[in-house]
Amino acid sequence: MLEYKPLKTDFTQAEFEKFRNLIEERSGVFVADRNLDSLRISIVTEMSINGVDSFEEYYHLLRDNDPYREYLRNLVNLVVVNETSFYQTPVHFDILKNTVIPEVIQRKDEKRLCIWSAGCSTGEEPYSIAITLAEVSDLLKGFELQIIASDVSQNALDIAREGLYSAETVKAMPASLIEKYFKREGGDFRLDPKIVEMVNFRIVNLVRDDFPFDDFQGLDIIFSRNVTVHFKIGSTRKVLDRYYRLLKEPGYLFLDPSEDISSIYQAFRAIQFQGVQIYMKGVSAFIGAIPAKLSLASVYLRQKKYDLAIKVCEDILSGNPGNIDALIFEGMIKFKMGDLSGAEVTLKKSLEINNTILVANLFLAEVFRQQGKKEEALNYYDQTLRLLDQDHVETNIERIIRLRGDTISRLALDGKKKLGGVV
Numbered sequence: 144m145l146e147y148k149p150l151k152t153d154f155t156q157a158e159f160e161k162f163r164n165l166i167e168e169r170s171g172v173f174v175a176d177r178n179l180d181s182l183r184i185s186i187v188t189e190m191s192i193n194g195v196d197s198f199e200e201y202y203h204l205l206r207d208n209d210p211y212r213e214y215l216r217n218l219v220n221l222v223v224v225n226e227t228s229f230y231q232t233p234v235h236f237d238i239l240k241n242t243v244i245p246e247v248i249q250r251k252d253e254k255r256l257c258i259w260s261a262g263c264s265t266g267e268e269p270y271s272i273a274i275t276l277a278e279v280s281d282l283l284k285g286f287e288l289q290i291i292a293s294d295v296s297q298n299a300l301d302i303a304r305e306g307l308y309s310a311e312t313v314k315a316m317p318a319s320l321i322e323k324y325f326k327r328e329g330g331d332f333r334l335d336p337k338i339v340e341m342v343n344f345r346i347v348n349l350v351r352d353d354f355p356f357d358d359f360q361g362l363d364i365i366f367s368r369n370v371t372v373h374f375k376i377g378s379t380r381k382v383l384d385r386y387y388r389l390l391k392e393p394g395y396l397f398l399d400p401s402e403d404i405s406s407i408y409q410a411f412r413a414i415q416f417q418g419v420q421i422y423m424k425g426v427s428a429f430i431g432a433i434p435a436k437l438s439l440a441s442v443y444l445r446q447k448k449y450d451l452a453i454k455v456c457e458d459i460l461s462g463n464p465g466n467i468d469a470l471i472f473e474g475m476i477k478f479k480m481g482d483l484s485g486a487e488v489t490l491k492k493s494l495e496i497n498n499t500i501l502v503a504n505l506f507l508a509e510v511f512r513q514q515g516k517k518e519e520a521l522n523y524y525d526q527t528l529r530l531l532d533q534d535h536v537e538t539n540i541e542r543i544i545r546l547r548g549d550t551i552s553r554l555a556l557d558g559k560k561k562l563g564g565v566v
C-alpha cells in the first residue's frame with residue numbers, strides 16, 4: 144500500500160510557473176491560474192508515489208529523466224479536468240438529432256457519417272452521441288457510422304471503454320433513455336454493449352505536432368466541448384485550425400456555450416440555434432440554404448410537429464414566395480393536419496408555377512377525394528399517372544419525401560380505384 148507523504152512546502156508562484164510551462168511545452172495542456180491548487184495536489188501525489196522529496200527534484204525528473212514521458216503522462220492525467228456527464232448541455236443533442244443529422248444525411252451522396260468527440264474524457268460525450276444516432280436509426284438506415292473519441296488521458300479512456308457509470312453522470316438524461324440503454328449494476332449503470340461498440344476510442348494529444356491527421360479525414364461533425372479551457376490562446380487557435388481543416392464542408396463544430404471563439408479564430412461561422420451557438424464550416428440550414436431547411440421541415444413532419452414544420456416553410460416562403468418545394472411541402476403538411484381547403488390553395492399555387500410535379504398532383508387529388516370532389520380528384524390522379532409515363536420522376540420534392548415513382552403510381556391507382564375511376 145502506498146503512503147502519501149504530507150505536503151512539506153507550499154507551492155510558490157515561481158514554482159507553479161515552472162511546472163506549468165514544462166507541462167505546456169511537453170504536452171500542450173495549459174494549467175489555468177484557477178487550477179494552481181489542483182496542480183499542486185497532483186504534483187505532491189506523484190512525488191509521493193515516485194519517492195521524490197522536493198519539487199526541484201521532481202521537476203528535474205520530468206524535464207531531464209523522462210524519455211518516454213511516462214511521469215509526465217501520469218501527472219497530466221491527474222491535472223486535467225475530466226468533468227463530464229451524459230447529455231451535458233442537452234440542447235446540443237436535440238440540435239444534433241433534429242437538425243444536424245437530418246441535414247447531413249439529406250445532403251450527402253456518400254452514405255457515411257463521421258463524428259469525432261475530441262477531448263472525450265471518460266466517454267459520456269461520445270456515448271451520448273452514439274445514443275442520439277441510435278435514436279434516429281431509421282433515418283440512418285444504410286449509413287456507415289463512425290464515432291471516433293479521443294483524449295490525452297489514458298485513465299479517462301480506460302474508464303470510457305469500461306462503460307460503467309455512476310447515477311450522477313446519467314442524471315441529465317431523459318429517464319426513457321436511461322431505461323433503454325443502461326442496466327443497473329449495484330448502484331451504477333452499465334451501458335448497452337451495442338452503444339459501447341459504436342465508439343472507437345484512441346489516445347491523442349490535440350496540440351502535438353505529430354497529430355495523426357490521416358486518421359481524422361472526412362469528418363462531418365466535431366464535438367469538442369470544454370477542451371480549449373485547457374489551452375492557452377496559441378494552442379486553442381492551433382487546435383481550432385486543425386478542426387477546421389479536418390471537417391468536410393458543410394461541417395459542424397460543437398463547443399461548450401461558455402467557449403466563445405469568435406475573437407480567437409474567425410474561419411468558422413457562428414450560428415445561434417435554439418439559444419446556443421454552434422460553429423459551421425461552410426453553409427447550410429441555419430443560414431438560408433433552402434434544401435436544408437426543407438429537410439428540417441420534413442423531420443418536424445415525421446415527428447408530427449405540424450406547426451413547426453409549417454413555420455419553417457413560411458420562413459422560406461417569406462424570403463422566396465415562389466419556392467415551389469416549400470409550397471408543395473406546406474400543402475402536404477396542411478393535408479396531413481386535415482386542413483383540406485388550406486392544402487388545396489397552397490398546392491394549386493405550386494402547380495401554377497409548375498404543373499409537372501408528381502407529388503403536388505397526387506396530394507391535390509387526395510385533397511379533392513377527401514373533400515368528395517370526384518371529378519377534380521380523378522383529373523389529378525390521371526395527371527399524376529401521365530407524368531409518371533413521361534418519366535418526370537426526378538423532382539426535388541420527390542427526393543425530399545423519399546417517394547419513389549412506383550409508390551406514387553400505386554397511390555394514384557389506389558385513389559382512382561376508391562373513386563371507381565377506370566384503372
Ligand SMILES: C[S@@+](CC[C@H](N)C(=O)[O-])C[C@H]1O[C@@H](n2cnc3c(N)ncnc32)[C@H](O)[C@@H]1O
Nearest residue numbers: 223225226227262264295296348349368369373
Ligand atoms: C472537461 S473534459 C471535457 C469532456 C467532454 N468533451 C465534455 O464536455 O463532456 C476535458 C477533456 O479534455 C482533455 N484534454 C485536455 N488537454 C488535451 C489535449 N492536449 N489533447 C487531448 N485532450 C485533452 C482532458 O483530458 C479532459 O478529458
